[in-house]
């Protein structure tokens with residue numbers, strides 16, 4: 228029997244609660260498909276800062292490197308919020324592991340669950356049948372460019388008086404654009420054959436290079452239809468007509484913004500999973516954050532975490548049947564009316580409003 | 595009788611068609627309030643490139659400087675689309691005039707018109723009563739930082755092979771953040787007393803400085819409630835719960851993306867006006883683009899342009915009654931059922947589906 232090693236990173240806030248459900252579902256799915264998983268838990272984010280002074284301890288990174296896959300929950304919280312750039316930040320741990328593992332492709336599938344159609348603030352006829360994949364570049368751009376803050380003796384204050392300046396650099400290299408574009412076109416090929424490439428080529432030099440490289444790659448995929456769309460227009464089109472999209476490929480910061488927006492098509496950010504892929508170990512995490520306001524209450528929605536387990540089975544282990552089982556189980560639980568607070572609807576029965584652990588159990592029962 | 599000089603910049607695409615309606619309404623409003631307007635038309639954008647080789651000819655900038663206000667329509671179109679950074683671009687003309695006139699404050703009011711409630715893809719109960727003001731910083735950030743593209747002998751291609759690199763710089767100075775923050779707090783004071791400041795302080799150094807400066811300014815406005823919100827979360831919250839917002843202040847690129855998204859709350863980008871204010875002449879333009887696909891057909895919606903005239907009367911000339919008249923006239927036209935194609939609804943009568951010029955006439959008749 229195959230045994231895969233899973234590096235488990237609960238992180239902060241609701242992280243420990245939801246990741247327990249991910250692990251539960253992973254174990255159950257493995258048992259049904261004759262695969263064993265060995266779990267090793269490590270610190271990241273605020274929890275790691277508190278224990279070790281750094282958001283990504285070496286031992287965590289090493290464990291991630293040698294694992295067959297990483298399951299992460301979420302990092303961050305008000306306890307570590309600071310505008311002081313010299314202080315450690317939970318988010319830096321997340322960025323560091325993405326970068327160190329070379330996870331340049333972030334996949335965020337946005338699919339509407341029929342059972343949740345009326346949980347969205349968008350009209351049911353607008354979101355019906357939405358099924359898009361955001362392909363976000365994850366190890367470049369503003370997130371990883373040179374940045375700094377300094378005091379400027381002249382020019383930074385009003386009328387040239389002394390004052391502070393700050394900068395961040397949005398930088399891309401040709402091969403970084405090329406490899407993420409290829410991922411998008413490959414995906415489109417096994418999906419509905421359409422790629423929207425998002426940029427701000429009417430203003431940014433990085434976007435102009437992005438657009439050129441994407442078009443060069445497109446020449447290798449004559450069967451895929453490519454559309455360029457400006458990021459501001461895309462923010463509008465995602466709400467105006469989301470069904471036009473199949474694969475949406477974009478740089479890091481635009482992808483961050485657009486994927487959170489797109490989550491609203493599904494009714495809740497609590498439903499959105501993500502896979503971060505590179506050349507080594509892949510990492511799976513919900514698209515949502517650590518929700519410190521509801522941490523420890525046992526009410527967080529574990530479905531994005533569970534769906535990230537689904538992505539793990541699919542992309543890291545080629546366990547397509549097991550992944551499909553999880554997707555089906557989640558849909559069944561929703562169809563039966565079970566809800567956590569964030570996706571509760573008008574018609575939700577009080578006895579079907581459930582907590583984190585119960586939601587995990589319900590999915591396992593339906594596997 | 596006072597005479598104000600208006601610099602009229604039609605630009606490209608639908609620009610000439612819609613600006614004619616703006617001018618028409620401005621004349622009519624002036625006549626009713628004993629104010630005369632003198633109009634001087636100049637080239638900008640693609641039209642200027644074709645005629646002069648540059649997107650912002652000196653004569654245009656000079657005319658704008660000496661005018662009492664600038665009315666602009668829109669620039670850009672596929673005829674001038676290129677990823678070659680050495681070629682002139684229509685958008686560069688727009689950015690250049692914003693910068694040269696020091697128009698650091700861009701106001702984009704997002705209000706839902708009851709008559710258009712069902713033109714939005716969002717549910718009526720979600721957008722009912724939405725009334726928010728996006729205060730976008732307009733002369734800094736990624737739009738105006740150093741940028742470049744170059745060929746790198748090592749490191750830019752895969753495996754360190756030669757290849758291209760490109761970069762854009764997101765830069766802010768302390769006083770730039772301070773002055774836009776002040777504008778936001780001043781506005782909140784005469785509105786509903788709430789400011790959301792949008793940043794990405796968990797990643798960017800510019801955002802950390804932004805957040806610190808905004809909080810320092812906030813100390814002068816104890817009567818205004820300040821909330822920090824991350825840009826990704828904001829993209830979600832605008833769709834999830836738009837009524838929570840009153841004044842939303844943010845840097846240039848985030849403001850570009852979020853304001854296009856927010857336009858969907860009103861049912862159409864064709865309804866969104868904007869005012870760009872600085873220390874000299876102010877500029878008024880629709881938030882939408884030049885819509886080359888429908889240019890020359892006489893079917894474009896002129897209402898955003900007409901509402902930008904409303905903003906001109908209010909902010910540049912203190913003509914509050916005249917501005918209110920225009921707002922009322924637009925609402926009346928919509929209430930009566932008149933529609934251009936972009937805001938047409940299920941119940942729109944065929945004889946009430948009108949073109950650009952007729953829509954302008956309808957507004958004038960109701961002044």
Ligand SMILES: CC(C)[C@H](C(=O)O)[C@@H](O)C(=O)O
Nearest residue numbers: 303318321483514796797826
């Ligand atoms: C926590 C934060 C640094 C992160 C990001 O911006 O990438 C998050 O928003 C995400 O989308 O995964």
Ligand SMILES: CC(C)[C@H](C(=O)O)[C@@H](O)C(=O)O
Nearest residue numbers: 429430459670685688850881
């Ligand atoms: C045309 C373009 C350069 C411009 C911008 O990005 O500022 C437009 O999108 C806007 O919002 O006014």
